[in-house]
Amino acid sequence: MGIGLDAVTALSPAGDSRAGEVLRLRREISRMQRRRSEHPLLPLDAAFSSLLPEEGLQTGTAYTVSPSPILVLALLSAASRKGHWCAVVGMPTLGVEAAAAFGIELARLILVPEPGDRWLAATSALAEVVPLIAVQPGGRARDADVSRLSARLRDRGSTLLVAESSVSGAWPQSEGSIRLHDQQWLGIGEGWGLIEGSTATVTARTKHTPLPASVRVRLPGAHGAVEELPTEKTHEAPTELSALPGLRDSGAARLDYPPLAAAG
Numbered sequence: 001m002g003i004g005l006d007a008v009t010a011l012s013p014a015g016d017s018r019a020g021e022v023l024r025l026r027r028e029i030s031r032m033q034r035r036r037s038e039h040p041l042l043p044l045d046a047a048f049s050s051l052l053p054e055e056g057l058q059t060g061t062a063y064t065v066s067p068s069p070i071l072v073l074a075l076l077s078a079a080s081r082k083g084h085w086c087a088v089v090g091m092p093t094l095g096v097e098a099a100a101a102f103g104i105e106l107a108r109l110i111l112v113p114e115p116g117d118r119w120l121a122a123t124s125a126l127a128e129v130v131p132l133i134a135v136q137p138g139g140r141a142r143d144a145d146v147s148r149l150s151a152r153l154r155d156r157g158s159t160l161l162v163a164e165s166s167v168s169g170a171w172p173q174s175e176g177s178i179r180l181h182d183q184q185w186l187g188i189g190e191g192w193g194l195i196e197g198s199t200a201t202v203t204a205r206t207k208h209t210p211l212p213a214s215v216r217v218r219l220p221g222a223h224g225a226v227e228e229l230p231t232e233k234t235h236e237a238p239t240e241l242s243a244l245p246g247l248r249d250s251g252a253a254r255l256d257y258p259p260l261a262a263a264g
Contacts, residue, residue: 042132042159043078047228051178051204051213059131060154061175067163069094070198070219071180072134074226075161077102079132080109087112087126090119090136091163102220124149127158134161137168146172176206186218199229 041056049055057063057075065071069091076086076099085108088094092113096106110130115122119138126133127149141149150173153160161178162171183200203214218227 039157042084043082045074045078045226047215047217047226048074048202048204050215051202052176052206053209057132057159058175059157059159062150062153062160062162062171062173064164064171064174064177065134065161066178066180067136067165068180068183069098071178071200071202072161072163073099073102073104074202074217074219075178076109076132076134077104077225080104084108084131085110085129087130087133088135089122089126089133090115090138091134103225120145120149123160124152127152127156127160129156130158132159132161134163136163137165137171139167140169143172176204176209178202178204 040059041054042059044052044056057079065075072088072091072094076088080086081103083105086104087110089112094111094113096109096111099109100106110126112119112122112126115138117138119135120141123133123135149160152158162168162174164171164177180200180202183198185198197218197220199216199218201214201216203212205212216229218229220226
């Protein structure tokens with residue numbers, strides 16, 4: 001039996017003051033009951049266009065990503081700006097202000113911050129109608145459950161971003177991985193300052209691209225979107241050689257040679 005949208009509503013604890021809002025969202029989602037996506041790809045920000053062979057996220061698949069809220073928001077932003085609904089499950093530290101800073105349309109963003117052990121039920125329910133979902137698993141999923149969810153993704157044309165963790169282990173049936181590393185925060189001094197963003201390297205690898213692709217970006221950029229940073233190139237300074245070893249003074253008459261320089 002499939003898992004219906006009631007699973008999402010049931011995640012709201014009894015007495016939750018936001019129960020009315022959850023019900024409103026449920027009605028909105030029910031009305032948007034979409035058919036399978038006709039688009040083979042979901043858009044990515046232009047700064048990420050070189051990371052994946054098709055320059056977008058394949059629909060009906062799952063990707064493994066770093067458990068970084070800032071990376072998740074960066075991957076959701078382009079699809080949200082194009083009018084797609086997005087959802088985030090099991091990431092309580094992801095805030096709406098940060099989402100807005102990336103240009104994500106909050107009216108089309110569904111947050112299920114603390115689903116507990118029902119994270120898989122919530123993800124399966126959302127996959128019925130939401131094109132792009134990010135989830136932080138609350139535990140290791142059984143192979144049979146992963147297979148059912150993968151079949152639902154293919155059937156509905158939804159894309160899943162799975163934040164990796166030691167608790168959940170490696171996500172099977174993953175199309176590829178998108179990871180953030182070498183992150184540096186901006187705006188922080190020695191014990192003072194306000195965070196203004198960060199720079200980081202994002203690296204992607206898929207089943208069809210044996211060599212990884214990387215890009216250095218600012219998250220978010222000056223105007224909210226992801227900003228690609230220029231590649232830094234290093235140049236070695238010429239090394240001056242004062243004398244060749246075989247020509248050093250060994251009792252013979254000293255010969256003067258002009259200084260030599262080696263470049264490269």
